[in-house]
Amino acid sequence: MDEVRCDVLVIGAGPAGSACAMTLAARGCAVVMVDQHTFPRDKVCGDALIPDAIQALRRLGVLEQVLAEAWKPQQVRCIAPSGRSVDFGATLAVLPRRRLDLLLVEAAINRGARFLSGLRFVQPVEAAAVGGRVVGADFQPSDQRNAHLHPVERVRARHTVLATGASTASLLAAGMATRREASAMAARLYVQWDSRRNDHDTASQGGALQVIWNKGLSPGYGWIFPGPRGVYNLGVGTFQSQPNADPKARNLREMFTGFVAGNAVAHRLLQEGSVLGRLKGAPLRSTLGGARWWRPGMLVCGEAAGSTYDFTGEGIGKALETGMLAAEAIVAGMSRQGAGEDPGPAYAASLEGLQTRFELYQRGNLINRSPWIAEVLVGLARASPRLRTRMGLLLEEKITPDALLSAMGLLRMMCARNLQG
Ligand SMILES: Cc1cc2nc3c(=O)[nH]c(=O)nc-3n(C[C@H](O)[C@H](O)[C@H](O)COP(=O)(O)OP(=O)(O)OC[C@H]3O[C@@H](n4cnc5c(N)ncnc54)[C@H](O)[C@@H]3O)c2cc1C
DSSP: OEEEEEEEEEEOOSHHHHHHHHHHHHTTOOEEEEESSOSSOOOOSOOEEOHHHHHHHHHHTOHHHHHHHSBOOOEEEEEOTTSOEEEEEOOOEEOOHHHHHHHHHHHHHHTTOEEEESEEEEEEEEEGGGTTEEEEEEEEESSGGGTTTSSOEEEEEEEEEEOOTTOHHHHHHTTOBSOOSOSEEEEEEEEEOOTTSTTHHHHHGGGOEEEEOOGGGTTEEEEEEEOGGGEEEEEEEEEOOSTTOOGGGSOHHHHHHHHHHHOHHHHHHHHHSEEEEEEEEEEEOBTTOSBOSEETTEEEOGGGGTOBOTTTOOOHHHHHHHHHHHHHHHHHHHHHSTTOOOOHHHHHHHHHTTHHHHHHHHHHHHHHHOTHHHHHHHHHHHHOHHHHHHHHHHHTTSSOTHHHHSHHHHHHHHHHHHHHO
16 A cells, blocks of 8 residues: 655645645645546536635735636626626636636645645545544545556545535545535536637627526526637526425426527527537535534535535635635644644634625525516616625625625615615
């Protein structure tokens, strides 16, 4: 058995794992990050970077590099069931995950992290002598044809961070899953618009991130996100946060077909553009639930800890943020007690600080379930520059969604509209 030793083992090299490894390596920790894939690798995603992601990338010192390659929309366009829409401004970017995640992994390596790819996490290594504390993990080559060459690779570490995304199997193997089911399912398709055509702007409707609600998409939404070099990311997601609701119950392919048939921009993109690859779906884990956040020797961050927002399905920003929080808790624990205080409780406290916002986004799911609310909001926002500003501030995380989404808030908005009208 091959054995590697380090201060911190990070399992998973998505945004959460890379942000964690980057932060730790920059603080002088010996970090080994392991992923089942070799990079660049694809990740099914809408590829949109909303303000929390932009902010986190800035803190990590990689924003300039990301923006140099990204498409930079200026607006989000919300489209109600009637087809009426409203735009509001925010700091946004779109970069395919194949490229974004590679940039992040490279940044972690440049800061001193060691990256082992093509190895699948099998199980944690537990030290019976210290109450089953996690002291590393065992891996197998992802490509089973090489399994006989390296039967098991063991990484021993003082701390292990699990950042394996929405994979329930990894959470179960680590003994951290509290819920098997995903919170949501979503699917996306890339379409290439001929960049030599001078009507790129017409096709992209001004280049905004378009989010579409209607009854056919409920309890979810559709999106059209323009990306760099005329490649569009089109998709649908279905969100269910009621306990026991199975998000897979909706057929994403049928949902996507209905979406394209009912949306003129999506329809035109598919008719006149070239489809790249096929429609691909993936689960999402949200509400900061579905997993234990820590156990002695192990922290869970990113989507593995449910760090994707309900309602919008945005998760890159909070994956980066929770990765940094895990790293900070580890560094603080090490400096407090030389040999290392368990960072679990401090990390859990920092996640609790995010919980109110996650609960509010969970309530926002009401819009996905009842698209008429989107109709009301769009109607009100079209008439109210103040509301449009507030929608931008909400996305920038400068205000919380409760003012926009509470029943009383909606009632007040409807009354105000009636008084105005
Ligand atoms: C269709 C769709 C659209 C989305 N659109 C957006 C969007 O537009 N904007 C946004 O912000 N968010 C979006 N999200 C959510 C976003 O993709 C996630 O929140 C984000 O990827 C979470 O990052 P992560 O690092 O926690 O996990 P991931 O990005 O999933 O990374 C986990 C890593 O762990 C590795 N791994 C898993 N299991 C193992 C194992 N056993 N051994 C070794 N390695 C392993 C994987 O290979 C992967 O590299 C979307 C999600 C979906 C499904």
